[in-house]
Amino acid sequence: MKKTGLVTIKDIAKQLNISPSTVSRALHNHPDISPETKKAVNTLAKELDYHPDSVAQSLQKRRTNLIGVIVPEIKHNFFSAAISGIEDVAYRAGYAIIVSQSNENYEREVVNVRALMSNRVAGLLISISQNTTDSEHFRLLERQNTPFVFFDRVCEDVNASKVMVDDFAGAYTATEHLIKKGYQRIAHLAGPKYISISKKRLEGYKSALKENDMFYDEKLVVFGGMNEEDGRSGFQQLLQLEQMPDAIFAVNDPVAIGAFEKIKEHGLRIPKDIALVGFSNNPISALVDPPLTTVDQPAYEVGKRAAMLLIEQINSGDDFVPREEVLKTKLIVRNST
Amino acid sequence: MKKTGLVTIKDIAKQLNISPSTVSRALHNHPDISPETKKAVNTLAKELDYHPDSVAQSLQKRRTNLIGVIVPEIKHNFFSAAISGIEDVAYRAGYAIIVSQSNENYEREVVNVRALMSNRVAGLLISISQNTTDSEHFRLLERQNTPFVFFDRVCEDVNASKVMVDDFAGAYTATEHLIKKGYQRIAHLAGPKYISISKKRLEGYKSALKENDMFYDEKLVVFGGMNEEDGRSGFQQLLQLEQMPDAIFAVNDPVAIGAFEKIKEHGLRIPKDIALVGFSNNPISALVDPPLTTVDQPAYEVGKRAAMLLIEQINSGDDFVPREEVLKTKLIVRNST
């Protein structure tokens, strides 16, 4: 046993008086090696508790068994579920995942991309930060042709595979649901102006209004972030209006929950005084009182599909054409409408 | 530019007509290298978009910049928050994290440990699965002296650093709170019998009863898992009793929420008919109606401390003595009691 305690192929070779190359081939069950040698090698390997050094293998193969994942924030329900899906798929395919978060910070996202590239990951799965408008760091990936696919929060002007949920349809259905229920003044607590998912949800909202001959009132749309406090402040803004809305469609559940709190705080009743619809179907949405009508988003599935696409791309080399997948959303009607 | 598109130190050396070793030293700002050479190297490196190959560096240094993390399930609020803390600390210290989940499966936990060892991680952060009773895979880590620290769900018979929350005190305070409020028959929806956190919470529950001269009734303790459905089935079991409890202390928030649903389903009122206390302070607990009294657990902080301990251990070599840290919990009193 060496001082490091780590057994290498050379140790096995030395003890068996054969060459390292023979040991390597024996361990890989190469046809050139005699059954006896193979057996001797394998038993000694087991005995010494030998495990191949992935680092050395990666250097030699010029590719690791690592998949890099970048998300805005791990603790967000949607992302942790997506990561779970990614991990499950990656695990089965023999990959491990390196997870890093941008904390909605563009610079940190860039640093993360570079760090993962330095680690020579086999591919990347990326959900971009709120503040990512520039896509230079993705060009870098293209140039070094590292496979990567976007999920959920995609970068529209980059030609890569993308896995999204049908934000437009989800928002459309949610808004239409409110219209059918007879609500007249439907407000929208929108997300950041320039990220794809909130743009699409806004479009769905607008489109539903239009196709149902409802007036689109700009004042009823409040832009903000994606968190609870944005819901709170957004609702405060709506309160300033001379005429209050009778329903709110929020860009996601946290924002809806934020508004929810403020609504209750002001003694308003849901859905009597004001109806509320979220987006994501976070576990929490079923448990508030009244339970929240929301749009179910298959987070785990998004992660899974993204990982599968990436692995496919990794395996198929240069001749892979990027694909986009849009996963279906589903309106979950509860008592908040 | 080579066909791979990846620039190496050799490429720089060749273009500048110097040796790779000089390039390496220049990039590391080694005093032996003249300012002019350094400048030339650095500008060319920037121009060619050179990034060091971590894999090669790791092989040479015999250590990676990777920290392995094993959790039961990523999507659990507590763990995703802890991972977030880990990532933040690791990022600042120049490490990336490899995250894998055991899915509460012992075999998969073992496989994960081996895979991470193969990847030559600098250290490991582990929260064990429900079904981990054997600790042979941790002995393996000890033998190859890979630093590792347990967090939250620790393995008691392994001599390693541990970061936990004060489960005993949390449970004690929660139970005592119920007693002070005048509840007489306090039930406990317990977790798995043999994992440390649920054992300690049970102990805290028992101890609070005892020190307040209350009778400990075995029938009021129902063992189960850590998820919502365990809360549902657990409550069903309590319903079978000839005399219903007037309060429930659940091993964690998901279990409490599960019971919560069933309680409402049966038309019982919280806290009038039955009081309910959870454990974890998941965001959800504040938003159900009535809001749930619970024990705050600093998940992010647990991850942070564990990561800091691990990095300290990595840096201090063999002469590191394992340490245990117990983080304080805090009772959050809301309207469910």
Place this chain on the structure above:
DNA sequence: TTTATATTTGCAAACGTTTGCGAGCAATGC
């Protein structure tokens, strides 16, 4: 017996870095 063929193994280079050691050379001190 010789030649061809198959079987099993080892040599050596390579992957991209880092680093101990020594070489070359100019400047300095005597």
Place this chain on the structure above:
DNA sequence: GCATTGCTCGCAAACGTTTGCAAATATAAA
């Protein structure tokens, strides 16, 4: 003028694997 010192740099080995190629041996064919 010679030895010493200091400054730059390159050679070569090493980290643990994999793999093309050749070598060695045994077996079969002629």
